[in-house]
Amino acid sequence: MVLGDLRDLRPVTRPSTAELIAEQIRSAIVRGTLVPGAQLGEAELAAHFEVSRGPLREAMQRLLSEGLLYSIRNRGIFVAELTFDDVVDIYRSRRVIEGGALELLLDGRREHTWRELGTAIEAMRDAAHRGDAAGVSDGDQRFHEILVESAGSPRLVRAARTLLVETRMCLGALQTTYPDLHRQVDEHVVLRDAIRSGEADDVRRLLAEHLHDTVSRLRERQDADGVITSRSRA
Template sequence: MTIFDLEPVARQSTAELIADRLRVAIMRGNLTAGSQLGEADLAAKFQVSRGPVREAMQRLVSEGLLNSVRHRGIFVIELTIDDIEDVYHSRAAIERGALERVLEGRRDVTAAALSSAVEAMRDAADRGDIPAVSDADQQFHETLVQSSGSARLVRAARTLLIETRMCLGALQSTYADIHEQVTEHDQLREAIADGPPERAFKLLADHMDDAVTRLREQQAAEASAEAGPEAGPEAGPEAGPEAGG
């Protein structure tokens, strides 16, 4: 074999490394929704030229994590409740596809892999560490998709899971006891291990639907609180007939 027969070793470019760090910062809320990103500032922080930063930002624009506004700049996306509902419905389709493959012959290894995420979630819940619960929640669903053995499902789920992680803290605040969420994931893990397939599919679908319902109710409550007394009866007749539409 000559040297020309060898495949080059894959290495991440500077732009890829920067894109990875930006994804994590967005996911964890270090770069808050709606915040503007500047090439010069990021280049200084990463100690690189502006070229790789520009390329990294364009990657995240194409992935939907950043939004480019003409003549204004590039901003971290802000998720509306409709966006969140769309994310969860898309995730439900992808994760159901992953679950189908898992149930075809990958049950034991998947259940074992999911156990570590459930235990991490339980430990975090015992400590009252909400960010760590969010991390373990994401780990659970990443593991489920990865266990399907489908690179395409993994790619399709990546941005959706990052978008989900952006609002997991808000979701978990809707639980009276965060251990309820641990129980939901553990029940799904048990169903994947040796339960009827129909139960696993139902638990996954219910989990996604419940998340959307909780987030919708939370947003409605926050909107009502922000409106305050002005949204009540004293708002006058103009708030009447059209308000219920």
């Protein structure tokens, strides 16, 4: 059988060691295992992952470029610390990215998106029944990942990825800004149903209000408890 000209085809690639290391460190930052301001020792991490320093440094460089780590000359590499101004900027950026994704999925991808969002809703609902705030936040993050993925734009997905990780960093040990976990689920149910059949302007408003309200709740907690850490890189 003649396959034709294969010159434009690329070999199938697997994740590199650096990519796998970066994903594990990224996940540890999200979970709070690596706390804001924590210093990452190159020798210790290389020994932990049982790798040479080459792929480890490549992984760290990826996370530096994503803004999840920062470097201080002659001192080392640290997990990023976020100020409240950072939080506002993160959510402002999310409104742009997720709003752009929403415009794309409203144009013929509503039913598909509604179906895909169902798994995140169920995960959130199950976690809420267990009183598992971290589990609800995991489902919340997955909801917004699916929303962006459903737009069919790889570039939007890449742009949203770091913002969602930074969102979890903002919450930190707080895990959620909602006083009632079931209210957090219900708000996402309303948004999901609107994506399926609501007026376009109503869906846009719900998404914008949803992201804005989170910042307002964080501001209230910040004023009361000082939840969001201050950046110190001196």
